[in-house]
Amino acid sequence: MDASDILHSLNQAQEAAVTTQSHHALVLAGAGTGKTRVLTQRICWLITTGQAQPHQIFAVTFTNKAAAEMRHRIETTLNGRNMKGMWIGTFHGISHWLLRQHWELAELPETFQILDQEEQLRWIKQLLKKLKLDDKIWLPAQLQTFINHQKEQGLRAQALEVSSDDRWLTRKLAIYAEYEADCKSRGMVDFAELLLRAYEILQQTQLQQHYQHRFRYLLVDEFQDTNVIQYELIRLLSGVSSNLPSSLTDPKDPRSPDNYTFAVGDDDQSIYSWRGAKVANLEQYLRDFPNSQSYRLEQNYRSTQPILTVANELIAHNQQRLGKTLWTQSVNGSPVFLYDANDDKDEANFIAEKISAWPGRLQDIAILYRTTAQSRLLEETLRQKKLSYRVYGGARFYERAEIRDILAYLRLIAHSEDDAAFERIINTPRRSIGERTLEKIRSLARHHQVSLWQATQKFLRQEDNQSKTQKSLHNFTQLIKQLEQECSTLHLDQQIQKVLDTTKLKEHYDKEGVEEGQKRWENCAELVNAARDFQPLLIEDLAPQFSSQDSAGKAALLNFLAYTNLESDTSRSDPNADSIQLMTLHSAKGLEFSMVFICGLEQNLFPHANSLQEEKLEEERRLFYVGITRARQILYLCHCGRRRNYGRYEPAYPSRFLQEIPSALLEPIKFTFKTHYLRPYLPKLGQPVKHPQFGKGTVLDHEGTGEYTRLLVQFAEGQKWLMFAYTDLELL
DNA sequence: TTAACGCCTTTTTTT
């Protein structure tokens, strides 16, 4: 493989970008124009031409999935050439790695744990309790967003100016400060903190010089979705001077190495602004990075023209865009289909039917939806029809209750100071240790400034009456100690097996019901499997180790725990299995499939009810755009007349986005029944009716009330039961 | 003091 092999498959625009000699380059690349390709070929080109050594390469993507994909592609292209020391990962991954490597400089305990979203929320709730604040007024979820948002902007609680009139903000900042202190004293780090803390330690001249020297070539995918701190992180590593407030930067930057940067992005695919991402970073980049060159890719290689036209028409409704129009050479293609389903169940069945008729591989099919809750019914339906599927995200493996229970045990075994883990399992399975006892322990811990584990020891010593609770607590501490002993000599998977065997968790799950328990138990078994071939994601030549005085078992455990929270993407199920891919539109970004279903295209679901303001609406539209452009050949858009929400059926209306696409571009699926919206009468059962198309029939049933009543009608001719809007029928 | 049951509300998207 030489340089010309790498270039020959590229078009002119792509080649120009790949071979740019500019120190800083920005590639604006529409969906399917070979964005990832350009990025990987750039890396391969740099290496084969001898301009770069693998260890000088630093490539960031947004998801672990995308990173794995890129690594795989590079490996294939370089074909056996050494990739040692190349960093390909996420911003969170690299930050995490830096903090593990330099935990002392970061003022963290060596065994610091990562707080995921849910744990963070719990933490905040507890904090509010501690501060005696009403969680009806200080909404935990809102505080969580507030705190994360500050961190994403690079703002520490102390660094924020307090305008004394705004008591609301003042208070929120106080809570933020308290939260920070709490995390610090417990050695907990949330997702946003990973980035911020990594950024902060890189301020230290020595580290900065080291990493600036090491990572000579910085490449960033999905640049439109970088937030302030990620942008600054890249800038810091590149050596280009920053314009953040001076508190965060080193004023006497010794020298500017000015590394090479290569950013790839598409403003039309910016879908993470709610997470602090700034599309403006694309243009900011051109201003901040000296003599940067920009490139543009508009030829699409992925989708057929009908699909592309739909995408172009839709996205044209956005005001805020840099503007580009995708085109393709493949003119022919199936039209984009539109299916108007009766209800969510009908939608799922329709999809399953279409999939059954698909001649190709299942893994080339994706079902995309706006909210994770939508996956449940789809899964159920696919299971019924014996179609194998795989769900990304959603109730992700590491987020399932049983997995978190086991992990909590492991965490407590590895590190008894882990209060979050303690809280989770102290009464799981039930040991008759209730809220009252727990509160006593908590206050003891608070009072003595120690962990819950230590407080428990104190508590046991302090009161010597052998009450039932005391005994339970004692047994619990013994259990953990015993496990710690036994695990120190075992392999990781054996350790987990041991925990499963010793803790009576099985009986606990079985109480929920036979099926539930079985499912949970299977998941537990999967975790044991996962542990067996666990390899931490590392830069090979710089693997961080946990201190060598730990036993082998413990070191393995610590490594495993350190990586589980960030690798939720690395799904457990067999990657070789041919199965349909189910995921949210957000997680579909960067992927492509031959056949795509986008479902739930309904007002208040997509666009979501919380995103109806103009600016958010544009982001929803971009999300839809991302969804459409995932499809190579076949695209189905689905919506339904009513949908189950919070367990109740509610009427649903077609998404406004569907109206934005010229109807000539959509081919409605003709089915024997269709739904419409109705007049506010209640029909009588058995009422004879007549339909202009289907003829005479009788009302068998009706659903909904008032305006949304629908009728189930049996027709004399057809054997089908049809659901109708009242307005479509003539009463006889 | 804990466990269980019924009633109530629910930020959608992810690292």
Added chain:
DNA sequence: AAGGCGTTAA
């Protein structure tokens, strides 16, 4: 549908 919360039974 599921978690949180208050009430009640043990």
